[in-house]
């Protein structure tokens with residue numbers, strides 16, 4: 001299959017060769033790396049994308065969940081263009097940021113006040129910084145398999161050594177392990193940082209019991225519960241926290257709320273966020289040239305008002321639930337070598353079985369064969385539906401999957 005891939009995609013190989021002269025490994029975004037080389041995608045429209053060799057695909061990856069609008073969107077284009085024309089880089093506050101903040105604060109139960117950043121990574125770093133400064137404690141509880149940004153990756157269960165936090169890395173979905181950690185060092189814990197569903201970790205859904213236990217442990221000890229909703233915000237207007245009925249002390253956001261542009265935000269209760277008021281006697285500094293970048297703020301506002309409506313989010317959630325169920329049905333009916341986990345419109349295909357190397361091999365093969373049939377998702381198995389992906393595309397995907405699985409038997 002890899003040979004077929006190489007034969008079909010010489011331009012993608014060339015693109016990597018050229019890029020490698022100026023970018024390490026030809027790459028400036030590590031998640032895009034995949035062997036033997038990533039597909040070079042040169043354009044897109046709606047939910048279709050075209051690679052450098054002119055092949056077209058239906059895009060089921062959706063920019064690793066940030067691309068909920070598809071690849072062309074007239075109203076977002078217009079919002080960005082209008083903001084651009086009105087003058088940008090004005091060294092000033094903008095009306096867009098206030099309106100976008102109003103929309104988000106109204107939606108998320110945990111957010112009274114918020115601040116914008118340029119990425120989800122930054123939002124998480126700021127949330128952790130605030131937790132440490134306000135609680136006066138140092139320890140941060142995170143979970144193996146968690147992903148909160150490039151420098152906040154706990155994929156292998158180890159804490160990164162390059163950021164100034166004292167991390168306790170615990171097993172995800174293990175309420176007892178969390179209780180033990182709090183019993184041992186509760187008075188030293190500033191915050192628990194957790195994804196309601198581990199996204200990059202393979203779409204592992206947090207159990208309600210686990211997340212509620214974290215809420216209770218934080219309440220008892222005075223630590224903050226921080227929900228990283230960079231991916232899960234799309235599950236409802238008020239994010240996964242609304243579905244769960246659990247209100248964290250702070251929420252971090254990213255991806256979809258920039259209307260396709262670089263975005264991040266963190267927010268919480270009035271009392272918690274007050275330290276970011278520059279007039280506070282002991283303010284937490286949070287400057288950032290592009291925190292309120294007019295183009296992002298304008299696109300985000302248009303996106304929240306006219307695309308991320310409660311109806312649209314509910315429909316996308318249901319479509320995702322149905323698609324995941326259909327995928328699992330097809331996999332079960334065709335040998336049961338894979339299964340799919342996830343929540344709503346974000347899901348991950350996993351190989352099944354004891355042998356990890358074999359599982360990965362199978363997934364790679366599936367990935368190559370689905371690309372040959374014109375369906376694109378992440379090599380690691382991630383699928384994120386976008387608004388333009390409809391019944392036709394999903395049925396097409398399932399049929400292609402059947403054909404691939406039958407041919408592979």
Ligand code: PMP
Pocket residue numbers: 064118119120121122124147148149150195199200228229230231254255263264
């Ligand atoms: N948190 C989660 C849950 C994420 O999935 C990501 C990005 N994949 C981030 C944080 C980091 O966001 P960004 O890439 O915008 O820095």
